[in-house]
Amino acid sequence: MSAPPNAEFQPAVTWHRPVWVLAALLATLSSLGPFAIDTYLPAFEGIAQGLATTPVHLQQTLSGYLAGFSVMMLFHGALSDSFGRRPVVFVGLAVFALASVVCATASHVGVLIAGRVLQGMSCGAGIVVGRAIVRDLFAAVHAQKLMSQITLFFGAAPAIAPIIGGWLFAGFGWRAIFWFLALVAVSVLVLAARTLPETLPPERRQPFTPLALSRGYWQVVSDKRFLLLTLAAGVPFNAMFVFILSAPMLLGHHLKLAPTQFFWLFCWGISGIMGGAWASGRLAGRIPRERQVRWGFGILLVVAFVNTLYHAFVPANVFSAILPVGLIGFGWSMLAPCVTLLVLDRFPERLGLASSLQACLASLSNAIVAGLVAPIAMASVAGLALASFVLGFAGWAAWKLYRMDVRRVIRSEQQAQQDS
Template identity: 90%
Template sequence: MTQPEAPDFHPAATWTRPVWLLAALLATLASLGPFAIDTYLPAFEGIAQGLATTPVHLQQTLSGYLLGFSVMMLFHGALSDSFGRRPVVFVGLAVFALASVVCATAGHVGVLIAGRVLQGMSCGAGIVVGRAIVRDLFAAVHAQKLMSQITLFFGVAPAIAPIIGGWLFDWFGWRSIFWFLALVASAVLVLAARTLPETLPPERRQPFTPLALSRGYWQVVSDKRFLLLTLAAGVPFNAMFVFILSAPMLLGHHLHLAPTQFFWLFCWGISGIMGGAWASGRLAGKISREKQVRWGFGILLAVSLANTLYHYAMPATVFSAILPVGLIGFGWSMLAPCVTLLVLDRFPARLGMASSLQACLASLSNAIVAGVIAPIAMASVAGLAFVSFLLAFAGWACWKGYRIDVRRGQRAAV
């Protein structure tokens, strides 16, 4: 028995432009964070030379960015629940543009680190608030279609960011990358100011007081179904992400590919995510969310298990190592929009806060995989495949736990 969905409605009263335009705008807001990471990576060596610093010190520009991103991720949604969606988006974009200028004009690595921290603290607003806006405007089928379109557009950023960063570095030097980011944030700010509606009316806003916030956070994090759903969406992403994190070892050491050939893994993985997002949008309204999630997990588990069995029995090839990554990405992005909407539906009065905590927990799982699991698993292709299967299985187990709890609640209500 499936959980009843919220009634669908047409959002013409609050969004009169083409829905794809809203999807592109929200995807751009969500992509700003990953884009700010991937764009400057090709210039690492040039930045180190330009600022006369060491790679160890320069690495702190990435660590500081991720730290600021993770900390503020907890607060963007709560702020939008209290002050509205538009102000949080606008302030986030303005601060990001200012931080990019700080980075572009930095004469010392300490200033660059400070600018990167500020970038990280501001860019998460787009990811968190964008999800809340989707649920403010749409219900059921429309929300799933829009979330799928956002994922589809979102997949483009990781593919083009390193290319743009490399071009800018070669043509104009490393500072041009941060000037470019400042320009992008400013352009998106102008576009958002002209087109993005305020989707949270004053009567639905929450008080911004320590007591109200603490009660809200506790209400969300103590909800078992929220935690299970959040893990069901966030943990399986790492079944693909572990291969991306291990790319230098996987592609360079195990598969003996040149750095110029690394793009095959990234392009195929991104293609899988975009394909799954497209399939999710096409299936919206035709099958239930729960059935679509089962299909997504079915693909994840089948591919990751077959990948594990093959690589423990047979030597790895470029084809055998890269093909499963895209298929795993397909399965994850097929289920992710549905599970994300189920997460937000748990707290309709606290959409921003729920989105914040979901994003924060997902970032935490990514950090654990990046810092602990991937370094251990990357010793062999078979080890990576096995860890990928375990992560997919863990996500499926959380989903099953959620469904069991729902059925238990339905029986108790009879």
């Protein structure tokens, strides 16, 4: 599959292999982030014992990783706009492999924290640059199909990673987890070097100077439609994510489930995301993107509203608390590829930088929900349901404001043509 050339879109190269190969490769690049978190979580206690440290100090390995991830998320895309997509991906993978070796050989928790910070700083390259590569290669419909396939592959990572981490920890000890991550990074680096094309030709690259970068960042963040679309794509994800963040309280305290039963929430949520991604790919080109976004928001908001209304009057049970999570994830995943492409289309000459800022703002919204919203909402299932609806409604409101602005500009242009 390759995008047909037209006046608005001219790909620098053409992808000749099966598209699922590219989807699997980009999904693997994007999955390094979740893998770097989820694989080592089952070994937390073992790491604390092995390094003779406290859980509080060990928690800094996660905080350091997230800090490094968030900071570098701002720069991966800008670097790829200046030096090309391949170098940024390759350097990111190489640094991630090196950081994993540092973690695997750490003899002190401070060294482990440093390695985790380095992991976080490097693994975001795949997420950010991968989106730019998709838009470099394909026009709107084909890009949406590919984004949906990537989400489909990517959705399996949070479910598989803890299982692999648990097996490695039980069989070989906690250090094997980081050796495994290093091996994965090297393998993906070799595969990417053999198959991933350079999709940004030299004539389309941006100068890497402080003045050019500051102008680029300001151009993107000062664009009202970019901000509205970023909110429309990122905030509704938290309508599902708030349940995941509150899983220990929701499942253990409110629903009285054993820890061995927690996987039902995660599997159902992931299934919803994968189902929505499949639907998005099937609908690509068959209906307008704007209609698909409306359908996605419609599913998300109806489910979240009914969930809120139900739990306001009826005591929660396992079925009523978990079923809406997957359906909300389905609605979000159905609309997200369309809105993400609309975000990137705002700045075709700075795809990497736009992708960086979108990912950074999405991570910021996740952090706000994790730090402020979830701790308050998790006091009851009804509170979580209400928070989920409010977050989904906020995303929908951003989308409506974007559409109102688009229609306003269209009306102004039509009026100007009539007057002339």
